[in-house]
Amino acid sequence: MINKIIKALMALVGITIGVALYFYFVKIFPGLWHLPVAYKALGSIFSGLITGLVFYLISPWLLKEGKNMASWVDKELSKVPPIEILIGSIGLALGLFIAYLISQLLIQIPVPIVGTTISIVVYIFMGYIGVHLAIKNREELFNFNLISKLSTQKEKTIKKTSMSSPKILDTSVIIDGRIADICKTGFIEGKLVIPNFVLEELRHIADSADDLKRVRGRRGLDILNKIQKELDIEVEIYEKDFEDISEVDSKLLKLAQLLEGKVVTNDYNLNKVAQFHGVDVLNINELANAIKPVVIPGEEMVVQIIKDGKESGQGIAYLDDGTMIVVDGGRKYIGDTIDVLVTSVLQTAAGRMIFAKPKLATEKSI
Known part of the structure; x- marks a missing residue:
């Protein structure tokens, strides 16, 4: 609709120009001036229709070039701080005003065209000088030192935010809940993206007939509300779905590739x-394992044997952070708190497992 209106306006402009040009030529050539009024009217209509048609036909090209020019100007201006645009505009206005005063004298030159040509050069020169001097001396002339610093700081903040890739949350990490505490500490940079298909999965879990699933789903929704309302971090709900993909995990990976983000x-x-x-x-589990205290073979620990292990004679204990300790020969100490010596540590992405032996048994063997 907008394109049709623009084409119609361009055609009207062309008709106006055609009629104006026709009467201009009529005045120049005396022979045309003495033509009958009907011929003059037909000539003006014919001229207007020709130029109107030309303008109508070239209007798509003019519209395209106008959009390209506007995009280029917008792109170039976005690179310049707003305060410099303001100062440059003031300098340009002052420069053009001075050029106007000078051009009033130059136009009086009796030689044809010379005065006008020099005036145009003066306008261009004074406009450039006005912009250049205003920006160069902006702090001294306008005392915008503080504003400039704030603008620079804001640009750095925007640049830092734009450099941080978006973080896409999956269902398991939302239900887990630790992501809220991590965001609160400020270790997560950039915006959090919560896909709509993940929200749908959470709602489905929250409405489950299974009590455990229902509690987990509702916990996940509570965590999302906490992140969105209480934490100072940008949260975006991604509405688009990938209908050709059925699994949620595959959709997450597709979305991460599309947004160039991290899951x-x-x-x-x-x-x-x-x-x-x-x-x-x-991986939240990898982060949790990375910040656990380092345990090395030969280190002494005090643990409580809780249950027996899979292998014969093994006992199982746990640290406060949930790390499992497999005590060889610890089955007979179930329910007791004993000293153990670490023999080895197994580190995987799923967690950390510590293997140990009772200290008493080790001392007896020595």
Whole structure:
């Protein structure tokens, strides 16, 4: 609709120009001036229709070039701080005003065209000088030092935010809940993206007939509300769905590739599949394991044996952070708190496992 209106306006402009040109030529050539009024009217109509048709036909090209020019100007101006545009505009206005005063004298030159030509050069020169001097001396002339610093700081903040890739949350990490505490500490940079298909999965879990699933789903929704309302971090709900893909994990990977973002998860299998597809993953479990205290072979620990292990004679204990300790020969100490010596540590993406032996048994063997 807009394009049709623009074409019609261009045609009207062409008709106006055609009629104006016809009467201009009529005045120049005396022979045309003495023609009958009917011929003059027909000539003006014919001239207007010709130029109107030309303008109508070239209007798509003019519209396209106008859009390209507007985009180029917008792109170039976006690179310049707003305060410099303001100062430059003031300098340009002052320069053109001075050029106007000078041109009033130059137009009086009796030689044809010379005065007008020199006036145009003066306008261009004074406009450039006005913009250049205003921007160069902006702090001294306008005392915008503080504003300039704030503008620079804002640009740095915007640049830093734009450099941070979006973090896409999967269902497991939302239900887990630790992502809210991590965001609160400020270790997550950039915006959080919550796909609509993940929200749908959470709603489905929250409406499940299974009590455990229902509690987990509602916990996930509460965590999202906490992140969105209480934390100072940008959250975006991604509405688009990938209907040709059925699995949620595959949709997450597709979305991460589309947004050039990172998937935040604690799903071990999703982590492996993402690595295969070349998608960056932030695994909450890996982060938790990385910040656990370092345990080395030979270190002494005090643990409580809770249950027996899979192998014969093994006992199982746990640290406060949930790390499992397999105590060889600890089955007979179930329910007791004993000293153990660490023999080895197994580190995987799924977690950390510590192997140990009772200290008493080790001392007896020595």
